[in-house]
Each structure stands twice: as C-alpha cells, then as structure tokens.
Amino acid sequence: MRTAEALRMALEALRVNRLRSTLTMLGVIIGVLAVVILVAIGTGAKNAVEKEIAGLGSNIILVVPGQVGLGAAPTQSRLDLTDVAYVRRVVGDPSKVTVAVNSGESVRVGRNEVFATLTGTDENMQNIFDRPLRRGRYMTATDVDTRRRVTVLGSEVAGKLFGDVDPIGRQATIAGVRFRVIGVYESVGSTFGVARDQEVHVPVTTAQRLIGLPRINGIAVGASGPDEIESLQHKVVAALDARYPDEKFSAVTQTQLLGTIGTVLSMLTGVLAAIAGISLLVGGVGVSNIMLVSVRERTKEIGLRKALGARQRDVLWQFLIEAVLLTTIGGLIGILLGVGGALLIQALSPVPAAITWWSIALAFGVSVGVGVFFGVAPARRAGRLDPVVALRSE
Amino acid sequence: MTTQPPMTSPTAFEAIGLTRSYDLEGVSVDALRGVDLRIEQGEFVALLGPSGSGKSTLMHLLGCLDRPTSGILRVGGVDVATLDDTRLAELRNQTIGFVFQSFHLLARTPALDNVALPLVYRGVTRSERRARAEAALKAVGLGHRMGHRPSQMSGGEQQRVAIARALVGDPQVVLADEPTGNLDTRNGEEVMNLLERLNADSGVAVVLVTHEPDVAARARRQIHVRDGLIELDSRSRTAPAGETTEGGAG
Numbered sequence: 001m002r003t004a005e006a007l008r009m010a011l012e013a014l015r016v017n018r019l020r021s022t023l024t025m026l027g028v029i030i031g032v033l034a035v036v037i038l039v040a041i042g043t044g045a046k047n048a049v050e051k052e053i054a055g056l057g058s059n060i061i062l063v064v065p066g067q068v069g070l071g072a073a074p075t076q077s078r079l080d081l082t083d084v085a086y087v088r089r090v091v092g093d094p095s096k097v098t099v100a101v102n103s104g105e106s107v108r109v110g111r112n113e114v115f116a117t118l119t120g121t122d123e124n125m126q127n128i129f130d131r132p133l134r135r136g137r138y139m140t141a142t143d144v145d146t147r148r149r150v151t152v153l154g155s156e157v158a159g160k161l162f163g164d165v166d167p168i169g170r171q172a173t174i175a176g177v178r179f180r181v182i183g184v185y186e187s188v189g190s191t192f193g194v195a196r197d198q199e200v201h202v203p204v205t206t207a208q209r210l211i212g213l214p215r216i217n218g219i220a221v222g223a224s225g226p227d228e229i230e231s232l233q234h235k236v237v238a239a240l241d242a243r244y245p246d247e248k249f250s251a252v253t254q255t256q257l258l259g260t261i262g263t264v265l266s267m268l269t270g271v272l273a274a275i276a277g278i279s280l281l282v283g284g285v286g287v288s289n290i291m292l293v294s295v296r297e298r299t300k301e302i303g304l305r306k307a308l309g310a311r312q313r314d315v316l317w318q319f320l321i322e323a324v325l326l327t328t329i330g331g332l333i334g335i336l337l338g339v340g341g342a343l344l345i346q347a348l349s350p351v352p353a354a355i356t357w358w359s360i361a362l363a364f365g366v367s368v369g370v371g372v373f374f375g376v377a378p379a380r381r382a383g384r385l386d387p388v389v390a391l392r393s394e
Numbered sequence: 395m396t397t398q399p400p401m402t403s404p405t406a407f408e409a410i411g412l413t414r415s416y417d418l419e420g421v422s423v424d425a426l427r428g429v430d431l432r433i434e435q436g437e438f439v440a441l442l443g444p445s446g447s448g449k450s451t452l453m454h455l456l457g458c459l460d461r462p463t464s465g466i467l468r469v470g471g472v473d474v475a476t477l478d479d480t481r482l483a484e485l486r487n488q489t490i491g492f493v494f495q496s497f498h499l500l501a502r503t504p505a506l507d508n509v510a511l512p513l514v515y516r517g518v519t520r521s522e523r524r525a526r527a528e529a530a531l532k533a534v535g536l537g538h539r540m541g542h543r544p545s546q547m548s549g550g551e552q553q554r555v556a557i558a559r560a561l562v563g564d565p566q567v568v569l570a571d572e573p574t575g576n577l578d579t580r581n582g583e584e585v586m587n588l589l590e591r592l593n594a595d596s597g598v599a600v601v602l603v604t605h606e607p608d609v610a611a612r613a614r615r616q617i618h619v620r621d622g623l624i625e626l627d628s629r630s631r632t633a634p635a636g637e638t639t640e641g642g643a644g
C-alpha cells in the first residue's frame with residue numbers, strides 16, 4: 001500500500017470522527033499554542049532588555065564598590081572624587097572617565113512637583129554614554145569645578161514640570177535648592193527599570209553638597225574599542241584593589257551584562273517552554289488514548305482489511321499516520337493560533353513578543369514526534385490483531 | 395469451451411491431516427481433528443454440518459486467515475507453513491475472495507470504494523481501481539448503486555457489493571461462509587445465482603458454508619462436517635477424485 005493511500009484513509013477516518021478528532025487535537029493545539037506564545041514573550045523580553053543595554057552607549061565599563069552579582073547585597077561606597085582622579089590617571093585619558101552619584105529628590109517648578117532621580121555627574125558623561133540632547137547644552141568642566149547650580153533634565157521630568165514651555169534658562173527647585181535648567185535630554189527609555197527619562201543631571205560637586213556626603217556611587221570608563229574593554233577592565237579593578245587592599249571592586253561591561261541577563265532570560269524562556277511542553281505531552285497521551293479506543297472500536301474493520309490482504313505493516317501504517325496526522329494538524333493550528341496570539345499580545349499589551357522561527361520549527365517537530373511516539377503503540381496493536389478474532393469481535 | 399485460468403497447480407486446496415485446536419483457559423478444544431480434503435480449480439462445493447462442527451474454522455484455514463495446529467495445507471500448490479504473515483496476506487489478497495454472512499462492508503464508505511479495497515493492498519492505481527470496481531459492481535447488477543453507502547442499501551444489495559469485492563481482484567477461489575444466512579429467500583436466490591454464474595463463467599472455485607438444504611443442493615459437491623471431521627463427501631461417493639465431469643462446461 002502506498003503512503004498516499006494510507007494518508008487518504010487516515011484523513012477519511014479523521015473526517016468521519018470529526019468531533020472526536022477535534023477534541024483530541026485540542027490537547028496538542030493548546031500545548032503548541034502555549035509553547036509558541038511563551039517562547040515569543042520570553043524572546044521578546046530578552047530582545048527588549050538587550051536593546052536597552054545596547055542603548056546605554058558602547059564599550060562602557062561600570063566600576064562599583066563591592067561584589068556585583070545577582071543577589072549580592074549592595075555595598076556602601078567608600079569612593080570619592082580623589083578616586084575618580086586616580087582612575088583617570090590609571091586610564092590615561094581623563095575624558096573617558098565619568099562619575100555618578102545618585103539620590104532620589106523632589107523637583108519643583110511653581111506648583112508642579114515631581115519625584116526624580118538626581119544624578120551627579122560631570123562633563124565627560126556625554127563622551128561615554130549615549131545621551132543625546134533635545135535642547136540646550138551639556139554641563140561643562142567649569143560647571144563642575146565651580147559647583148554651579150545648573151541642571152540637565154530628563155525628557156519626562158522636563159515635560160511634567162514645564163509642559164509646552166521651553167525650560168532652558170528657567171529655574172527648577174531640587175531638594176529645596178534653586179537650579180537653572182541648561183539642557184533637556186532626548187527620551188531614551190529605561191534600563192533595568194531605571195527610568196532614565198526621569199533623571200535630573202547636576203554637576204557631581206553640586207550633588208555631593210546637596211546630599212551632604214563626599215561619596216560617589218560609581219565610575220564609568222569608556223573603552224576606545226571592543227578589544228580594549230577586557231584589559232582596561234582588569235587594569236582599573238587591579239589599580240583600585242591596590243589602592244584599597246581590604247576592599248573589593250567590580251567592573252562590569254555591557255557584554256557581561258548582556259551575557260548574564262541573556263542567560264537568565266533564556267533560562268526563563270526555556271523553563272516556560274518546558275512547562276508548555278508538558279501540556280503538549282499530555283496532549284500526546286490523549287492522542288494515544290483515543291487511538292487505542294479507535295483501534296478497539298474498529299477491530300472488525302481491521303479484521304476485514306486483513307482478510308482482504310492488508311499486511312501487518314499496512315494496518316500499522318494506517319493507524320500511525322492517523323495519529324501523526326492528528327498531532328500534526330493540531331500542531332499547525334496551534335502554531336497559527338500561537339503566532340496570532342503573540343502578535344495580539346504585542347499589539348494590545350506592553351509585553352513584548354518576538355516570534356522565532358526555531359520555536360515554530362520546534363513546536364512543529366515536537367507535534368509530529370508526539371504523534372509518532374504516542375501513535376506507535378496503538379498502531380502496533382492494530383497491526384498485530386488476529387484477523388479471525390478481529391472479524392468475530394462485536 | 396474451457397475457462398480454466400492459467401495456474402501452476404490445478405488443485406485449489408489440498409489438506410492432509412489438518413487439525414486446529416483452541417486453548418481455552420488450559421483446556422484444549424479441537425475444532426478440527428484431522429481433515430483430508432482436495433478441492434480442484436473451478437469446483438463448486440458446499441460445506442454442511444451442525445453448529446460448532448468446525449465449518450468456519452475450516453474456511454478460515456482455507457482462506458489463510460488462520461494457520462493449522464498440525465497437518466499440511468496447500469493453497470494453489472503452496473504449503474502455507476512456508477509463508478510468513480506478510481506472504482500469507484499477499485496470497486490471501488491475490489487468490490482468495492471472501493464473502494461473509496454479515497457482509498462486513500465499511501459502513502460509511504461508498505460501495506465503489508468498498509469494492510476497490512482489496513486492490514488498495516495490491517498497489518493498484520486509483521483510476522484502475524475505480525475502473526475495476528465499477529466493472530465488478532456492474533457484474534453483480536449494482537451499476538446504479540456505486541456511490542451508495544452500505545447503510546443506504548438492502549441486505550441483498552449489500553451482499554452483492556460484498557461479492558463484487560470478492561471478485562474484483564480476480565481470485566481463484568471465493569470462500570463464502572453462510573452468504574445467504576442473513577437474507578430472505580429471494581435475495582438468497584439472487585446471491586446463489588451470482589455465485590453460480592461466477593463459477594460457471596470465470597471458473598472461479600466457490601466454497602460455501604450453508605445450513606439450507608436447497609442452497610447446498612445447488613452446489614455440485616457437498617461435504618458434511620461433524621465434530622471436526624469430514625463425515626461425508628459427495629464427490630468421493632459419486633465420482634472418484636480427479637475430473638469433475640461437468641466442470642468448466644459452458
């Protein structure tokens with residue numbers, strides 16, 4: 001018997017038992033749908049985070065006190081501006097080193113008040129981070145050296161405080177102190193939940209006085225190219241370790257962040273897909289069950305086919321193809337619904353979803369595999385039926 | 395005019411000391427206890443005997459649906475013991491046509507496809523299958539019922555579809571286990587006419603089981619089975635083994 005023939009027979013059998021076939025497929029449909037959607041969401045989240053990190057700028061090394069790692073307790077910083085000067089000497093190019101000190105403060109203009117992240121930094125910030133201006137100017141070395149009360153606002157802060165009014169040259173009160181607005185950043189979105197459009201930048205010296213502590217939170221170093229990153233990273237950490245032998249310093253790069261976060265998110269996606277895969281497996285058990293029922297129900301038919309000359313493998317093939325067809329059709333429907341669902345989620349919710357070819361190929365392959373795996377036992381049973389016994393069955 | 399089809403052996407079936415026992419929870423039931431039998435090409439044989447005597451068991455063995463417990467069975471000269479299940483299925487497909495008491499048609503499949511079914515397992519193309527099934531259905535007078543499903547047909551029509559299915563593969567033998575058992579006299583008559591014509595026109599050997607004396611009377615040879623043994627064989631009584639005088643005569 002030809003495969004085309006077996007296919008025709010199987011389709012006919014599925015058509016005859018339309019409702020049962022549909023219900024059996026439902027298990028596979030739901031499983032595949034879940035795999036496709038969850039992988040799409042996982043991948044979408046990963047892409048979004050990677051885009052955020054890449055959006056920071058390129059070839060950045062962040063130096064912070066203590067151990068950086070998931071679950072590590074934040075360390076009280078001992079670093080101050082003399083350490084920044086030290087790192088500048090170590091790196092060689094002072095314009096490639098900048099600093100950050102952070103504090104949450106309220107910012108007020110007239111009756112408008114917002115809570116923003118105050119970031120003290122210096123004139124080198126724009127050399128390292130990708131932070132284009134919408135209006136005005138960046139802070140200068142003079143602003144930093146003379147502790148000027150000037151500020152560059154994140155786009156969201158500017159919008160909330162000034163509305164349609166041009167903020168440049170106007171006053172804003174930060175933590176009770178009046179600052180002059182010298183610039184407004186372009187909107188850049190958020191990184192790791194840090195809403196960068198809600199930041200207000202002031203000279204680091206001014207920020208330290210405002211906060212009342214001479215500390216800084218971290219140092220950022222810009223490498224001149226991807227090849228330089230690793231050596232520079234080691235050089236800076238080694239220099240700081242030498243300066244403070246009883247303390248630890250860490251330097252992380254974008255690549256490492258991307259790697260770590262990518263791994264975590266991939267793992268998460270994998271776990272989600274595995275959970276969805278279990279439902280696919282349950283769908284497969286359903287297929288097996290229905291095929292066994294079908295073989296029992298059609299025992300007489302099997303006996304007849306054998307009497308008319310069907311070989312064991314003809315009958316086996318017929319039932320196996322039926323099972324594989326069930327799961328494959330279910331899989332295809334699941335893929336279509338999954339892709340549709342992912343697109344819908346993408347369009348209607350803030351959850352990012354990215355459809356990947358490998359997840360579709362995998363879902364399809366697994367559907368076919370499930371059909372083969374769970375169809376073999378019933379099909380073998382059918383193939384081995386004794387024709388005389390089968391013909392007699394009621 | 396002789397209508398003997400070309401064959402390697404003129405003997406359709408040859409059984410020597412054929413037995414078949416069933417094991418029922420440790421107790422052995424002997425359905426056949428040593429059957430010796432020769433059925434030549436083109437014969438028309440009726441098997442008679444009380445219920446449980448072993449007629450169906452013998453038919454299953456002749457039809458290669460089952461294997462003997464002991465003894466030798468040759469079908470068309472081939473010892474079935476030398477064939478594996480696959481070859482047995484092929485032998486069944488090519489040399490034997492079955493007609494059952496309860497028709498055994500696929501209920502939701504049109505008559506034409508029911509008839510064509512044996513050809514599917516022979517790898518015949520779809521168009522040729524159609525053509526041959528059509529011809530077979532016309533031969534049993536059902537040219538106008540080809541698209542009907544068995545559930546839309548009378549019992550007599552269904553059995554004629556089953557006969558068409560038995561003929562479609564040009565078998566050497568048609569085995570019919572109580573083919574008229576579920577039919578009224580008129581439909582039974584018609585089925586018998588068909589089988590007779592088939593036997594006379596194409597030289598196909600027909601072996602049928604029946605409980606009805608007037609059906610059995612239409613066969614040229616009657617074999618009586620009792621307790622798993624052949625009790626009486628009309629041919630060995632009236633004409634010694636060998637030529638059947640009227641066989642194949644038009």
Ligand SMILES: Nc1ncnc2c1ncn2[C@@H]1O[C@H](COP(=O)(O)OP(=O)(O)OP(=O)(O)O)[C@@H](O)[C@H]1O
Pocket residue numbers: 416417418423424425443444445446447448449450451452
């Ligand atoms: N699968 C089986 N398992 C056990 N015993 C069986 C089986 N098939 C047949 N038998 C036994 O073998 C004997 C012969 O059965 P068989 O069906 O050949 O009789 P039969 O002559 O066709 O009867 P009937 O005229 O009622 O159809 C019976 O005693 C029956 O019980």
Ligand SMILES: [Mg+2]
Pocket residue numbers: 449450451571
């Ligand atoms: Mg019987």
